[in-house]
Amino acid sequence: MPDRPATAMFTPVDDLDEVVDVLAVGAGPANLSLAALLTPLGSVSLRLLERRREVRWHPGLLLPDARMQVSFLKDLVTPVLPTSPLSFVAFLVEHKRFYRFTAAGYDRPSRAEFDQYLRWAAARLPAIEYDQRVELIDLRGDVFDVRTHGGTVHQARDLVLGTGPRPSVPDCARRHLGPTLFHAGEYLAHQPRPDQGRRVAVVGGGQSGAEVVLDLLSRGCRDLVWLTRRDNLLPLDDSPFTNELFTPAYAARFAALDARARRDLLAGQVLASDGISLEILQRIYHHLYQFDCVDGARRPMVDIRPEQDLVAVEPRAGGGWRLVTRHTRDAQVTEESADTVILATGYTQELPDILAPLRGRISLTDGFPELRADFSLVWDGPPDRRIFLQNAARHSHGIADPNLSLLAWRAAVIVNSLLGKDVYDVTDLPSMLSWAGARDGDQL
Numbered sequence: 001m002p003d004r005p006a007t008a009m010f011t012p013v014d015d016l017d018e019v020v021d022v023l024a025v026g027a028g029p030a031n032l033s034l035a036a037l038l039t040p041l042g043s044v045s046l047r048l049l050e051r052r053r054e055v056r057w058h059p060g061l062l063l064p065d066a067r068m069q070v071s072f073l074k075d076l077v078t079p080v081l082p083t084s085p086l087s088f089v090a091f092l093v094e095h096k097r098f099y100r101f102t103a104a105g106y107d108r109p110s111r112a113e114f115d116q117y118l119r120w121a122a123a124r125l126p127a128i129e130y131d132q133r134v135e136l137i138d139l140r141g142d143v144f145d146v147r148t149h150g151g152t153v154h155q156a157r158d159l160v161l162g163t164g165p166r167p168s169v170p171d172c173a174r175r176h177l178g179p180t181l182f183h184a185g186e187y188l189a190h191q192p193r194p195d196q197g198r199r200v201a202v203v204g205g206g207q208s209g210a211e212v213v214l215d216l217l218s219r220g221c222r223d224l225v226w227l228t229r230r231d232n233l234l235p236l237d238d239s240p241f242t243n244e245l246f247t248p249a250y251a252a253r254f255a256a257l258d259a260r261a262r263r264d265l266l267a268g269q270v271l272a273s274d275g276i277s278l279e280i281l282q283r284i285y286h287h288l289y290q291f292d293c294v295d296g297a298r299r300p301m302v303d304i305r306p307e308q309d310l311v312a313v314e315p316r317a318g319g320g321w322r323l324v325t326r327h328t329r330d331a332q333v334t335e336e337s338a339d340t341v342i343l344a345t346g347y348t349q350e351l352p353d354i355l356a357p358l359r360g361r362i363s364l365t366d367g368f369p370e371l372r373a374d375f376s377l378v379w380d381g382p383p384d385r386r387i388f389l390q391n392a393a394r395h396s397h398g399i400a401d402p403n404l405s406l407l408a409w410r411a412a413v414i415v416n417s418l419l420g421k422d423v424y425d426v427t428d429l430p431s432m433l434s435w436a437g438a439r440d441g442d443q444l
C-alpha cells in the first residue's frame with residue numbers, strides 16, 4: 001500500500017510569469033476531486049481556472065427535490081482518501097447536520113445539498129480562480145499557453161481538462177435555440193409559467209426529461225406532450241450486478257476490449273446510467289392517475305408518446321413551434337405543436353473546442369480522442385507535456401466515466417501519473433463477475 005499523504009495545505013501560484021506544473025480547466029466535480037487530492041501533497045503547483053463566478057453543479061436543473069443517483073460516499077475524495085477533510089461526511093459534521101442526515105435515512109442526498117457540498121469544498125481549495133473562461137490552448141516552445149477571455153495567458157507543463165460534457169441538441173433544432181426552445185440544462189433559466197395555459201413539449205425520455213415533466217406537472221402545467229425515442233419510460237438499473245460496471249475492475253476490463261466490443265456493450269448498458277429513477281416514474285404515474293381516474297372531467301392534456309424521433313422543428317406563423325416526429329418502427333410521420341420546447345436530449349463527450357489549435361496533433365479513433373489508461377491524450381507533442389481529459393472517456397473506459405462513481409478514483413489515477421508514482425492506491429478487488437477476457441487483479 002502506498003503511503004497516504006498528509007493533509008497540509010498547499011500554496012497556489014499567483015505569479016503569472018511562473019509556469020505552473022498543472023493547470024486544470026473547469027471547477028466541476030471532476031477537477032474539484034483532482035484539486036482535493038493534489039492539494040495535500042504540496043509537491044506540484046496547481047492552478048484551476050473556472051469560467052463561472054462560483055462553483056455550481058448543473059444549476060439549470062437544480063430542481064428543489066431532485067436527488068442524486070449515487071451514494072454520498074462517492075464524493076470528491078472518500079473512495080481513495082477517506083481521511084480527507086473534504087469528504088461529504090466532513091461537510092455534514094462541519095454544518096452540524098450529521099445526526100439529522102442519518103436520521104433522515106438518506107443514502108442519496110438532494111442535488112441541492114451536493115451542490116452546497118461542492119461549493120464548501122471549493123472554498124477550501126486555494127488553487128481555484130473564478131471568472132476565468134479559457135478560450136484557447138496551444139503549445140509554445142515546450143510549455144502550454146492557456147489564454148482566457150480576459151486575454152490573460154497562463155503557462156503550464158501539464159493540463160487537466162474538466163470542462164464537462166456538451167449539451168446534445170438535435171441538428172434540426174440547433175438554429176432555433178432561444179427562450180422558448182432550449183436544452184433542459186437551461187430549464188430553470190427559461191422555466192415556462194404554468195398559468196400561461198400554453199402547450200409544452202418535452203423531447204427526451206431519460207432522467208432530465210422525467211425531472212422536467214414532473215416539475216411541470218407539479219407546478220400545474222396541464223397541456224404537455226412528452227416525446228421519446230425509447231419504446232417506454234424505462235427505469236434506471238441500480239441493481240448490484242449492474243453496479244459492478246461502476247468499479248475500477250470493470251473499467252480495466254472494458255478498456256482492454258476492442259473498439260467494436262466496447263461500442264456494442266455501451267449500447268446495451270444505457271439504462272445503467274441513463275434510465276429514470278424509480279421514484280420519479282412513480283410520482284409522474286401518480287399525477288397521471290389523479291388526472292385520469294380521480295379528476296375525471298377536468299382531465300388535462302398530457303400526452304406521452306414513446307417511439308418518436310424528432311426530425312424537424314419550424315417556427316409557426318402565429319408563434320410557437322411545429323414539431324415533426326417519425327415513428328421509430330413504422331416511420332410514420334406525425335406533427336405536433338407547442339409554445340415551448342424543452343430538449344432533454346442529453347450530453348455528448350467531445351474534444352473541448354479550447355484545444356482547437358492542437359486538434360490536428362491529437363490522435364482520434366472513430367472521431368473520439370485516443371486516451372491512455374491514465375486518461376492522458378495520445379498526441380504528437382513532447383512526451384512530458386501531457387493533456388489529461390476528465391469525463392471524456394466513455395468510449396474507451398466505459399459507462400462509469402461521465403458518472404460520479406469513479407470520479408475520485410479517476411482523479412487519483414491522474415494524480416499518480418502527474419507525480420510519476422503511486423501516491424494513491426487505485427487498485428481494487430476483482431469484479432464479482434468473471435468477465436470473459438478479464439484476468440484476476442486486472443488494473444488500468
Ligand SMILES: Cc1cc2nc3c(=O)[nH]c(=O)nc-3n(C[C@H](O)[C@H](O)[C@H](O)COP(=O)(O)OP(=O)(O)OC[C@H]3O[C@@H](n4cnc5c(N)ncnc54)[C@H](O)[C@@H]3O)c2cc1C
Pocket residue numbers: 025026027028029030031049050051052055056057058061067068069070132133134135162163164165208354390391402403404405
Ligand atoms: C442534471 C445532472 C445531474 C447529474 N446527477 C448525477 C448524479 O446524481 N450522479 C452521478 O453519478 N452523475 C450525475 N450526473 C453526471 C455527472 O456526474 C455530472 O455531469 C458531473 O457534474 C460531471 O462533472 P464534470 O466536472 O466532468 O463536469 P461539469 O460538472 O459539467 O463541470 C465542468 C465545469 O467546467 C467549467 N467550464 C467549462 N468550460 C470552461 C472553460 N472554457 N473555461 C473555464 N471553465 C469552464 C464549467 O463552468 C463547469 O463548472 C449528472 C449530470 C447532470 C447533467
